[in-house]
Amino acid sequence: RGEARLGSAKEGTTLGGGMSFDLSKSDGVTEMEEVSESVQVAEEVEAIKARGNGLVKRGEWAAALEVYDSARSAAEAKVEVLMVDFEAERRAERCVMAVVSNMALCALKLEDYGKAKELCGEWLRRHDKSRRSDESGRAKILFRRGQAYLGLDEPRMAVDSIAQAIAIEEGQLGVSNKDAAIKSAEASSKIATIQSMKRELAKARRAATEAEKRAVRRGHKGFLNLKSTRISDPKQDRADQLRRDLDRILEKIWQSPEERGTAFEKTVDTVLERAKAVHDEAIAEADEDNAARAAFCEGFEAFIAAEIDAVSVDRQNATYARGEAAFARYWKIRHEAKRDIEPPLNLSDAVAHEATAHVLLRVKHFEAAKVHYQTFLEAREKVGELPAYHNLPDSYLLQRGMQKMDDAARRAHRWKHRAYAHRSAFDATAALAACCQELDDKDGALGYASKCLEMSQDDLERRTAHKNLSHLLTFTFKTAGAPSPEELERAADHKAQAAEMDRRIQEAKEAEEKKQAPPDKDDAEDKSPEDDGDEQDYTPIRDDAVQELTEDDQIHGDVDAA
Numbered sequence: 001r002g003e004a005r006l007g008s009a010k011e012g013t014t015l016g017g018g019m020s021f022d023l024s025k026s027d028g029v030t031e032m033e034e035v036s037e038s039v040q041v042a043e044e045v046e047a048i049k050a051r052g053n054g055l056v057k058r059g060e061w062a063a064a065l066e067v068y069d070s071a072r073s074a075a076e077a078k079v080e081v082l083m084v085d086f087e088a089e090r091r092a093e094r095c096v097m098a099v100v101s102n103m104a105l106c107a108l109k110l111e112d113y114g115k116a117k118e119l120c121g122e123w124l125r126r127h128d129k130s131r132r133s134d135e136s137g138r139a140k141i142l143f144r145r146g147q148a149y150l151g152l153d154e155p156r157m158a159v160d161s162i163a164q165a166i167a168i169e170e171g172q173l174g175v176s177n178k179d180a181a182i183k184s185a186e187a188s189s190k191i192a193t194i195q196s197m198k199r200e201l202a203k204a205r206r207a208a209t210e211a212e213k214r215a216v217r218r219g220h221k222g223f224l225n226l227k228s229t230r231i232s233d234p235k236q237d238r239a240d241q242l243r244r245d246l247d248r249i250l251e252k253i254w255q256s257p258e259e260r261g262t263a264f265e266k267t268v269d270t271v272l273e274r275a276k277a278v279h280d281e282a283i284a285e286a287d288e289d290n291a292a293r294a295a296f297c298e299g300f301e302a303f304i305a306a307e308i309d310a311v312s313v314d315r316q317n318a319t320y321a322r323g324e325a326a327f328a329r330y331w332k333i334r335h336e337a338k339r340d341i342e343p344p345l346n347l348s349d350a351v352a353h354e355a356t357a358h359v360l361l362r363v364k365h366f367e368a369a370k371v372h373y374q375t376f377l378e379a380r381e382k383v384g385e386l387p388a389y390h391n392l393p394d395s396y397l398l399q400r401g402m403q404k405m406d407d408a409a410r411r412a413h414r415w416k417h418r419a420y421a422h423r424s425a426f427d428a429t430a431a432l433a434a435c436c437q438e439l440d441d442k443d444g445a446l447g448y449a450s451k452c453l454e455m456s457q458d459d460l461e462r463r464t465a466h467k468n469l470s471h472l473l474t475f476t477f478k479t480a481g482a483p484s485p486e487e488l489e490r491a492a493d494h495k496a497q498a499a500e501m502d503r504r505i506q507e508a509k510e511a512e513e514k515k516q517a518p519p520d521k522d523d524a525e526d527k528s529p530e531d532d533g534d535e536q537d538y539t540p541i542r543d544d545a546v547q548e549l550t551e552d553d554q555i556h557g558d559v560d561a562a
Contacts, residue, residue, distance in 0.1 A: 038085030039077040042092040042295035045071050047558045049099050056102065060257065061265075067108040097126055103135060103407070104144045111267055114149030120145035139168040143172045146204060156206035169194050195314070231289055238278050238290040242297050243344045245271040247408040248300045249347075251414060253308065268305040272298055272322065279329065292333040292341040296352060299326035300343070303359050323359040331356070345412035350379035351419045353450060354428065361431055370435040373428045380420050390414040426452060426461055442480040445472050459508070464527060470494035 048071035055064035075082070075092045082089040100123045103250035107116035123141045126136060145163035149155070173190055248271060250263060279294035281287075302323030304318045330352070334341050343352050357372035389397065390410040397404060405413065418424060429452050436444035449472055473491035476482050483491070 016262055023379070033268060036085055036088065038082050038088035039091075040096070041075070042088040045075045045092050045095045045099075049095055049102075052099070052102060056106070059109075061106045065110070068103045068106065072096055072103075073098045073266040089321045094132070095129060097123065097134065100126065100170060101141055101144075103552050104141065104148075108144060108147055108151070109149060111270070112147045117145060120148060121438075128415070135172060138321065139165040139172075142168070143200070147200065150200075150203040150204055150207065153207075155204050155209075155211050158170065159201065159208050160205055162197060166194060166197045166201060169197065203407070207480075223326035234285065235287050235290060236338070238282055238287065239293070240292065241274065241345070241395050242278060243291050245274055246297050246301070247411060248305050250287070250408075250411040253304060254411070263295065264305075268301065268319075270303050272305075275301065275326075288333060290338055292330055292337070293344050295326050295330035295333065296343045299323045299330060300347075300352075301353050301357065302326060303355050306362070307434070309359075317363075320359055320362040324363050327352075327356045327359060345408065346416075347412055348379075348416060350376055350383070351377060354419055354424065357428070357431070361435065364438070366435040366438040370432060371378055372438070373432050377425060377428055380425055383420060385422065386417045386420045388412075388414075388417055422455075422457060423461075426455055426457075429455065430464065430468060433472070437472065437477075440478050442477040459504050461503065463498050463505065466494040466498035466501060470498060494523055 040415060052064045052067035052071065055061075075096045078438060082092050100119055104116050104119040104123065107113070107119060111215060120141050124138070125490040127138055127141075138291045142161050142165035146160075146165065149158035149390060169190060173194070195212050248267065252267070275294050275298035279291050279298065282289075283290035284295060300323075302319050306319040340349065342349060352371045353376035356371045357376055358371035360366075360372060389402070390405065390413040394404040431449050433448035433452065434446045436442075446469070449465065449468045452468060453462065456462040458556065470491045473494065474483055
């Protein structure tokens with residue numbers, strides 16, 4: 001592509017715009033390092049891409065997307081320069097393809113599914129024009145496009161795209177669609193990728209099946225209406241949107257901060273705004289049920305966001321305040337309707353009362369919080385603890401005459417299971433003691449704190465109950481006045497009991513750490529592996545509304561976060 005240029009011996013001879021040779025040296029031809037402008041551009045694009053890769057490793061998806069975009073722009077701005085050197089042009093082309101693929105990944109992580117779909121389409125167009133075939137990259141992009149289609153609620157398109165990706169990966173392994181035999185032991189990584197893709201394909205197929213069922217249900221009326229190719233039920237559309245967004249938040253609850261990533265804050269803002277928009281639209285169209293459910297979703301999603309993603313105190317307080325306002329709308333609509341309107345995903349009234357009570361406690365509306373905590377405990381008492389059906393396979397459920405549970409139903413049931421568990425009742429009772437203290441109700445506060453001690457089931461709960469009682473017995477209530485000598489003596493006894501619980505908890509912790517420590521080499525051969533026993537159920541997310549509060553003015557809670 002470059003034209004050979006011959007110059008004087010002192011000037012040097014440049015071949016193809018790439019390498020120079022000094023012919024003036026007495027000891028013969030000496031190669032000199034001289035990087036062409038084309039190579040410099042390629043290296044610049046690669047350096048920018050490397051910065052983006054570093055941001056991706058830290059989970060900074062938005063920043064990485066911007067850096068990758070600048071790498072793409074840098075290459076496009078110097079197209080004519082790159083064309084002078086074939087190798088530099090090919091390097092830049094490979095780099096830009098990788099950059100666009102990574103941009104699609106960032107957009108998926110940020111849940112900007114429209115952008116992700118657009119970037120996947122760009123990559124495929126670039127690949128079609130490229131002189132270099134990259135089937136592995138094509139499979140990856142098709143898979144990401146399928147994920148984008150799922151996010152855009154286009155499951156049929158998602159199925160097609162993911163199936164194409166799997167076919168390419170299996171073709172590279174030499175495995176047909178019907179032959180699952182492993183042809184190479186060295187292909188374990190690719191096989192794991194295919195298995196992950198197939199799980200996503202199954203998810204897309206389930207979503208497509210549900211979409212087809214909804215279309216059939218809506219189509220009975222539309223079959224006679226030839227003017228419309230799609231009959232849309234606005235009420236059903238609103239209900240579906242609320243369920244999808246609520247499930248997105250429930251999915252985030254059980255993830256670690258690393259899994260949620262930096263995009264969680266944006267996800268929360270999106271679903272909160274959408275819930276408010278659905279509420280306003282439903283109110284305008286007299287859609288009472290969806291107006292109430294949208295208000296619940298906004299309140300519940302705000303509560304969860306404030307609990308698990310406290311970016312700052314101001315943002316957390318603002319999110320709690322938004323949750324309080326949304327729950328107020330929910331209960332107002334229900335009161336005016338004079339009938340029960342349960343939350344989406346069958347989360348139950350008990351869950352609604354519990355979440356409302358937690359939010360009201362956070363914004364220090366203690367009287368209202370007390371009412372909702374009491375109602376929650378009454379509703380929970382009627383039902384009792386729920387079996388962990390979300391942990392059981394569909395075959396087990398079907399054998400017992402129950403319906404299968406998709407991922408959304410399992411996540412919703414998991415939250416209900418937590419709400420109806422003993423620990424949630426313990427936390428609500430401790431919160432009631434805190435409310436009574438703030439309301440200057442000494443008898444009520446001591447009564448609920450004593451109830452906590454009665455219902456304690458382990459040393460952690462007993463420690464919390466003893467600390468709370470010790471604190472309340474030494475607290476000076478405005479109406480009741482200073483504590484009596486007898487109360488101070490009882491407080492000292494509870495404080496000693498709490499210290500004893502601390503000692504036992506620490507001993508148990510050290511014993512568990514010692515048990516889990518690797519054995520000495522000398523003893524390793526003599527010891528047989530022990531059975532780990534039954535698989536532990538998940539640790540329920542606990543309310544920390546009264547966790548480890550100060551000695552001066554509040555009640556103690558359990559400090560062991562879920």
